[in-house]
Amino acid sequence: MLFGVRLQNEIYEPWKDHYINYDSLKRLLRENVVPNDKEEWSESDETRFVQALDSDLEKVYSFQTNMYNKLSDAIGEIEKQIVEVKEIDLVNLEHTIEDILESAQQLEHFSRINFTGFTKIVKKHDRLHSKYSVKPLLQVRLKALPFHSEDYSPLINRLSAVYSFLREQAPQSQSASINAKLSSYTNDSDLNYTSYKFWVHSDNLMEVKTRILRHLPILVYNNQNDSQDSVDPTLTSLYFDNSDFELYEGKLQKNDTSPSLRLKWAGKTSDEDSQIYIEKRTVDHSIAGGDERLPIKEKYIAGFINGTYHMEKTVQKMKSSHVPDYQVEGYEKSVENIQDFIRENSLQPVCRAQYTRTAFQIPGDNRVRVIMDNDILFIKEDAFDKDRPIRDPNNWHRTDIDAVSDPKKVLRKGEYSKFPYAVLEFRVQNRPGVDTADTGNSIITSSSVYRKHGKWIDELTSSHLVKEVPKFSKFIQGIASLYGEDDKLNFLPLWLSVLEEDDIRIDPKQAFEQETKKLKERAKTAAVRARAASVSSPRKGATTPAGPSSSTKKVTIMEDDSDSDDDEGRPKNRKSLKHKYSIPFLGTFGPKLDDALSEDEEVVLPPGVVKPDVLIRNTGPVKVETKVWLANERTFNKWLHITTLLSALTFTLYSSVQAAVDKSVATYVAYTLFALTLFSGIWGWSTYMSRLNYIKQRSEKHLDNPIGPLIIAVALLLILIVNFIATYKAVGEPVPLWN
Structure with missing residues (x-):
């Protein structure tokens, strides 16, 4: 159109x-x-x-x-x-x-x-x-x-x-x-982490890295294909779309459902141990979305995309290895879903993104992670033109650039686009129970994280060294830069005008003024949030700080979460084939490339660490101050005292019914007082036991309950009123106060 x-x-x-x-x-x-x-x-x-x-x-x-x-x-x-x-x-x-x-x-x-x-x-x-x-x-x-x-x-x-x-x-x-x-505008509180994107000019790259290094170490990737450890591995993502760029427009406009599909790998496809994953992601902005991800060998990719190969050999190996039936069925379902998605949308590889990655993180502590992607190159991979296709329609990727260290040397003008800046991404783990929107413009949402990292992160992200670009996506940027002249591309990302500027670097004074403006915007909502908090009970949420881990700083490349390319966080209910439908008997399906290549990975606990079944505060012997126990017992004694008084009053009144002016009323009053006596005793005992359980469980529930005292007070008041009215009517004249 x-x-x-x-x-x-x-x-x-x-x-x-x-x-x-x-x-x-x-x-x-x-x-x-x-x-x-x-x-x-x-x-x-x-x-x-x-x-x-x-x-x-x-x-x-x-x-x-x-x-x-x-x-x-x-x-x-x-x-x-x-x-x-x-x-x-x-x-x-x-x-x-x-x-x-x-x-x-x-x-x-x-x-x-x-x-x-x-x-x-x-x-x-x-x-x-x-x-x-x-x-x-x-x-x-x-x-x-x-x-x-x-x-x-x-x-x-x-x-x-x-x-x-x-x-x-x-x-x-x-x-x-x-x-x-x-x-669709803000980050959902049900996400495990929040992502923030920035551009970094090449002149500021080293200064930004050194600032981060003062607080977070570089993750060193253990590349099994190389005798040397890889600090900055080369990652490749091959994105799919159709000739109408429907997936691109869905991502750009943030439709209710924004599906995407890509192939991803590290290093070169010609490497002997190269591992390739195909990943379908469906982000639903009204509910938590998920993705389906399958490891696949290079020789099967073309048949998989064309629909002629349905991973039969892998399924057969799973069955022969006695993998549980539900895992096999789930794997087959994922294969079917991805192939149906390709067929129904007429998808084909259209854009390749190639870049080197540097990641910063304390091993075993995934609350804060910083990822920097540099040397980003976008390459055309489509076969839209049947007469002069860029990629061989019978192949799933361009083979002419696989073994080339610098693809720009062999590509023609218009077939590639070099992104001029590095992309810096901060990932901060959300605190459970805290709405990320409530933090205003502050990146840190967890108090424990803020004490350790908040100051330097805020200083860096508000400095003149970086330029914030919300919702930046390599997929969107690649399509827009390579196919911007196509009439079928009906929308362009707003950050393109910034790219066309001569320089994104800003004066430090200007950066300070922009940060001051942000602080003013944050102050506008402070009073409203305080008012909202005053009318509600405080939200309870606690996090367990990540303790020291035995993990070494040298990790495999798949143990690094990769860029959250299109979204700000990872839904909690992500359907991960890594755990649900793992294939333990295939070495190439191992976890070596799993995390580094996924755009939005779930947070993975370090080796040897498992999620606790109970909170730390609920473990070990109960240590409660003596005065807490005594206060509960003292309250129970008060109820026993009230019960004794009511029982004495009940039997005294019942024994003097014959001397009453109105015997029937006196009898009913005695029965009512007896019922109150039973209620008082039962209420006192139940209150004592419930509070005892709360203390043992360290519960946060309120210990006060005014219903019991109110019932007794109202009942006694009614008894006195009824007794007074009955006596007044029986005598026929007011009773003197001294009687």
């Missing part, structure tokens, strides 16, 4: 007058006019085009800025109501939040599609009229009118704080739609 047609279909009707006038700009280019000497592109034509282009830029920027400010003001009004403890209509508040979320989502889409339109029309202009280059002008104007670089995270974080307040006030509210929208 042509971009102009796609733009008309994607326009949000209420804002239709504020989009780029793509068709008008295209007509000004006179693309379909046959050139002749009399109608050459002139200075006046260029002026008209540039004026129209600049006018549209002003229009889009003004609208985007105004809408963003309106949304920010609307959130500010809600925050003001919450902080001032005003009466709030919770139903209306929920609808308002949903409207703001919908507008924010539409505004982000508005910015993306307009940025793509401006980029495409300028490329078309420079191709048709190469004498007049407009691309530098567009870059200058985009810096002055940065509608495409607006970060919506502050808005979403503030909304998350407001929504936390709403959840605490109305836990039964119908909020599924808001939760789904929020999850």
Whole structure:
């Protein structure tokens, strides 16, 4: 579909007058006019085009800025109501939040599609009229009118704080739609870790590495194919897509379901012990997603992709090795799912990403990991053109660059794209029970991690040495850089304009000002979060600090988690074939490459460490101060005292029924007091035993329970009132107070 047609279909009707006038700009280019000497592109034509282009830029920027400010003001009004403890209509508040979320989502889409339109029309202009280059002008104007670089995270974080307040006030509210929208912008609290992406200029690379080395050691990979240990292994990912780039657009637009497929390996495929994995990932933004990952030998890959080979030999070996039936069935199901996914979406290898990796982590402590990918090279691998395919359609990859150390030397122009910066990724393990959105702009979510790593990480990530690029993905960048001229590519990532800048390095003073702005944004939500916390019981969550491990600093390459290329975390219920459907008898299916090549790995405990069945506080003998036991016993004695008083009153009243003015009322009162006596004794005993169990279990439950005393107090009050009324009626006149 042509971009102009796609733009008309994607326009949000209420804002239709504020989009780029793509068709008008295209007509000004006179693309379909046959050139002749009399109608050459002139200075006046260029002026008209540039004026129209600049006018549209002003229009889009003004609208985007105004809408963003309106949304920010609307959130500010809600925050003001919450902080001032005003009466709030919770139903209306929920609808308002949903409207703001919908507008924010539409505004982000508005910015993306307009940025793509401006980029495409300028490329078309420079191709048709190469004498007049407009691309530098567009870059200058985009810096002055940065509608495409607006970060919506502050808005979403503030909304998350407001929504936390709403959840605490109305836990039964119908909020599924808001939760789904929020999850597409923010990190879900059900994820094991959170990922943050940055770009690093080559001039700053060494300084960044040395800063990290002061706190985290480099993981040294034990490469079995080499006599030397590999510090920076070369990793390769081969991404799949179809001719319409549907998977690319799904990832870029963060659809509800964003599937992807890739092959991955370390080193070269020609290596004898080379291990290749095929991985299908399905990220569902409304629920926790998962992936399916299979080890596969190179000779079987082509047949697997074509659907002619269904891993029969592997399945047969599993059965002959007496692998449990459920594992065999699960393996066969995964094979079927991946092959169906390839067939139904007409997928083929289209883009190769090749890079070297340096990882920093304390062995045995996976709470903080830093990954740096450098020398990133994207290579075309498609066979879309049947007449002149880049890759042999009968092969699953390009064989002409397999054994080449520097593929750029043998590739033609347009077949590769060198990424100019290193990609730095921080992975911080989430603290259980803590919403990552509640941490504002701070990377560290765990208090124990913050005490050890928080300061230096915050200093590095807010410094002039790195540039944050949220949601950066090698898959998206590779497709956009290699196929950006294709009319079927209807959307481009917003960070492309930053790549076209001469230098991403910023002045330290400017970095300080940006960090100050972030702190102000964080302060805006502090009062709201405090208000939300004041109306709810504190969340209980505890983490066990990772202790020293016997693991050596030299690990195999598969023991390193790789880049979380498209998402900020790993769902807890990830379906990992590494554990569910492992094949112990095949050496090539071992764990050597498993972790390093997965884009989003689950956190793996170090060797010899298992997840405890009970918390540390619940192990060992119960050590409770004596005064705690005595306080519980003292309370029980008080209840025994009350029971004794009630029993004495009961039998005294019952023995004097004959002398009462109203014998029937006196009898009922005596029976009621007897029931209260039994209740008092039972309540005192049950309270004593329940508190005793809480103390032994170190439970966090409240020990107070006012129901019992209230029942006795109300019952005694009613007895006195009934007795007074009955006596008053029987005598027929008021009873003197001295009687």
